[in-house]
Amino acid sequence: MEWANDKSKGGVLAHLERLETQMSRSCKNLEDPPRETAESDLGTKIHKLRCLRDKLRAEVKQRQARIKASTANAEPDQTLEISEQEAVGGKEENMKAILQAYRFTGLSGKRTSRGVCVCISTAFEGNLLDSYFVDLVIQKPLRIHHHSVPVFIPLEEISAKYLQTNIQHFLFCLCEYLNAYAGRKYQADQLQRDFAAFLAGPLQRNSLCNLLSFTYKVEPQGRSFPFCARLLYKDLTTTLPTDVTITYQGTDASSTSWEEQRASHENLFFTKPLYQVFTSFARNGERLDMSLVS
């Protein structure tokens, strides 16, 4: 849209108009939005805006009264009241803080001259991990200007499916993939860092962290590493493996207790994150030690 005249005034008016058409469902009874007027009609415009504002204030009060009346047991709806006061008072600080707080929902962002830059935050079990951004250019068709999504995440596939038709779905889907990747990476890093004593050599993994291979033992004191694990995470939106193969490569292969252990390990790897599996190995090992001592 082009506004040949005073750009700043035209811009805000157009913005107001669009907000109004968007909310026409909830504000059917209000008068038409003020049209673009010549300089000399400022007075009339102000008058119209004042009437509109007063109507809206009354409506907001009505809503609050309705909500208060219908939730007799609940506490007074302070959040709505605060919202009106602060929004009307225009507290910039609060709005800025709220914009920052959106990162806790997984998606936040800010405007750019081209459109909007969306920031996707990731976390795994309460650990806040890396954020990634996607810079969108508002054009037809919508496109990605640049991004920080790792190359092994199927961004092209996801954007081909959803970007043009459903931005929300596109971003939620991307969020899922990124969170799952961040969770798998965190598990692998943590295993390497905190349970290195249980591993024979470094963990083998691919960049997507969906194929892990390692040799391990369950007793910290033991000198051999009898078990070999291969974990495959076929579903890129999960943090638990879809395929688990544990092989026993110790010398007394005929013993049934090894087979039992192997099977129970497989089950553990399917259902628990890596560090939890090894924490339980460590705990069992401690119990074994205690029984030997006493």
Added chain:
Amino acid sequence: MDARRAEIRALEAEIAALRRACEEPRAPGEDTSRARKSLQEIHQSDSGEWAASKDLRGHLGHLESELLFLSTLTGINIINYSMKTEDLTSTENTEKSIKKVLQRHRLSGNCHMITFQLEFQILEVQNKESLSSVITDLNIIMEPTEYSELSEFVSRAEDRRDLLMFFRSLHFFVEWCEYRKCTFEHFKEKYSEAVRLPEGAASSCMVVQSPRQPGFELVIIWRIQIDEEGKVLPKLDLLTKVPQQGRCLVHSHDHHRPVRC
């Protein structure tokens, strides 16, 4: 002249904010086209204004539209947020160049008809190699509490301190509830004689019966469940209610067929 323009801008900002406060629960699916629309608005309205003034009212308008975009996109409307920090670094930590800070966050808002208040703590530990941020405590209060499926989900989120999953699942759960409500209301309106909503449109069951054969009933149970991973799944069950005399009819025609979705 300037005073009038300033007044116009102030009024427009106020009106925009009041309209936000007026917002009623939207029909699902609208959110996605709204997200796109508000995305376009953000761009179109200010491509000229962007590089220009730092005028406070204009700036407020920018922030307003950013907030609107995010609340439309995530389905979560954050109304209030505050944070306090406390430095927990001990002298021993300082010697080893380790810094520990405890953040206390308070957040409140709503997701359509459900309001929430969150209090959570984040412990940030900075050492020479890295910075780690861990949510150490999470408390969630939600209203209304009639959605029984939610209370289990909330305790799970609190136990796991999984804030992101909480918001994401809440959004999808509420969206599904809206779908269900719209669907039930639609059928009730169209076939008002045959359809009954014994627990209201916001509940999980709808009863269909023919006015001519009142003994026979089809009960559609539409539950919305949140699984261990936080995925929101609708679960449909169809129950049939047949009076004693009707049983032999049903069996002889072999119509009986359970429906699972």
